[in-house]
Amino acid sequence: MNSPEDTFSTTAGPAPAGAAMAHGLLDRVLAILLRPGEAWLQIEREDLPITRVVASYLLILAAIPAVAGFIGTSVVGIGAFGLSVRVPVVQGLVGMVVGYGMSLVMVFVMALVANALAPRFGGQAQLPRAFQLIAYGATAGWLGGVFSAVPALAMLGVLAALYSVYLIYRGVPTLMRVPQERAVGYTAAVIACGIVAALLVGLATSFVTPRPGGLGGLGGLGAPGTLGGASSVKLPGVNITVPGTDIHIDTAKVESASRRMEEAQARGDTQAAGKAMGDMMSAALGGKGAAPLAPEALRALLPTSLGAMPRTAVEARSDAAMGVQFTNVSAQYSEGERLIEVRMQDIGAVPALAIGMASWSRSTLDSETADEVERVYRRDGVAYKESYRKDGTSASLVMLLPNGVLLEGSGNLPMDDLRAALQAVPVGQVAALKRAS
Template sequence: MNLIQRAKNITLDPKAEWPVIAEETTNTADLFKNYVAPLSAIPAIASFLGMTLIGISIPFLGTIRTPIMSGITTLILTFVMGLVGIYLISLIVDALAPSFGGEKNPMQALKVTAYAFTPAWLAGILHIIPSLGILGALAGLYSIYVLYLGLPVLMKAPQEKAAGYTAVSVVCSIVMMIAFTYVIGMVGGASMIGAGRIPTSAKTEEVGGALGELAKMGQQMEDANKKMEAAKKSGDPQAEMKAATDALGTVMGAGGQAEVVDKDKLKALFPEALGNLKRNSIEGEKTAMGEFKISKAEAKYSGDNNQQISLTVTDTGGSKMFGAMFAWGIMEQDKETDTGYEKMGKVNGRPTFEKFQKDGPSGEYSLLVAGRFIIETRGQNIDMAAIKAASAALGYDKLEAMKNEGVK
């Protein structure tokens, strides 16, 4: 397989290339080494160059660039999680196949997923100029079309069901990638490379927790697939769909997730004022895909002298995905410069991250409460003490009291 020729063919003439791909024999290692890794590195490297070296020009503010260490951290996380994401999306595609009249085949699912991403990866070079990033998003839409053409060929799904198969696969993948992006943003902002470390006080079970949860999810996925096979043999369409949904929930790390707290109950936690800052907006939302659910509420406050605070609380329902990927919960960092500082570790047993810039001043403070509630507080023209006070105003004890709500 010639990488350049394959990338050209699948992008310019996917209808003719998919039958060729369907007949090829390969393995996971070779596919990742010879195709997925080289191409998926394009957007990661281009984004690093664009955001770290070139930057974004904002009127009246000049050019804003991501710090080098944060940029490198984000580059590595984006690349690694991109590889993991391709594999997990292929599991979604494979798990859904029987529900849309297709045939389960893990290798074919991996091939159709990997090759369908080609246009998006190639267009990732546009991220070197941040303002052109929207064009990369358009290429992502073309990748969806390429996937739509490939599913009937590689997964043997009837053509009339290809649109539904594609739509459900894409929506499930988007939910999963949103979670990935959230974690990349949280960890990337912490500049862990060269600065973070696992504290000597961390317990063995904490250090191995992420790997243990991933292994557990793998076993759950295997069990879910067996249930799908049994449901298929029963001939009951509703049983098949429920089994498929359970499998997807496991893939996205929702196995064992509690029912999230209602968004209105989260909104009720926000005070009308934070000191002399008055609340000027509040909103809530709930996102759900199968068993994977997240509820969120956000309020914004402002005061004299352009003081601003944004306060957000997100309930992950104790999702295994978040539990496995919040590695910053066992990391430690204390970095200080002439212009500000970054800290990461634990406060009263809760994973925390804080960042402060003297110029402005501006800062952010994030923490995980009761293993499921993420509180994020960002402030402009205000000191860190006020930012932390705003975070605490939500009532950590109230959130702790909700930790078992919705637990199955």
């Protein structure tokens, strides 16, 4: 078996080189995800220029979330129970290309930031190393992008992206020569700048990139009660202000869980390794946070009808993944060919999870084309996002409530009819729900 170093430097003919490249790519991905300590040491020994990292790794992995996002929004569609709202194919293709390009741009921007900050934390400024740190460290996020192909699973992609923060943290001392005791502060500074850059890039591309129903983007939601304000990322030895986050990371727990995971993998104990990974993710996400709202509490507030449209299906579930829990309920209402889906998701129980779920809520938008309208605004402490086609064939209205519940209604009807139908949902009662501490 070739090592990543051997396969990435091969100069054999097209067929052998292609096979070796694919094999080396898989080895590198698995090593970074499962054995980050060893992987970063291997990467540090390599002397690959930025162009080689881009061609042999970044261009391939960055395509995963772009293609999956196109499939999810334009092929699968957003919805459930047979109700599916799809982004037009041409718009979806434009969004895929723009999103892919902006992902590559973000890696370069983050590498420049990481390189500039390294000396301030006792490290060394080496742009090729900084680029490797970001490009390889983002592996979990690239792979997690595959969940975008099934919009209902998109939040799992957010969790995968957050694991990349930990991977970057593990590579900081090796690649950037930042002292271990300052690696947490350095990582926090890089990620803080990255969040701001992502918000700016997201705003710049919002007019051409489809962003369905509150599941896209980075940044935006703080802890319950601090929505829209700037709070702090509190880490040992550093206090960095980041718009809309309130995350407390216990690095000792992260390190302990990481060691337990690697030890379990070494002895082949997959069950212990899985538990350790869950503990590590929980600690890296700032702990498990408050208990999520009970599915039955949200389901009880789903009306039995929306005007003349009876409820024809309902689903309530609570899922757990990588150390965190989240609640999701949805219902379908139909009359003839008219369909409406109402969905409520509790994204406020884990602030770090919510970072990736509602970037739109921190901005305002009033966009209109010949065929479509999209608006983002705030009223009485609630963030609203509405989008619809002028021909009345589809509409979506999303509300982010102060307690971190994302309430969404979508259907194949005009926006005015959707607004009127959603008046049957007791928004005030949903917003009044509280979590157990």
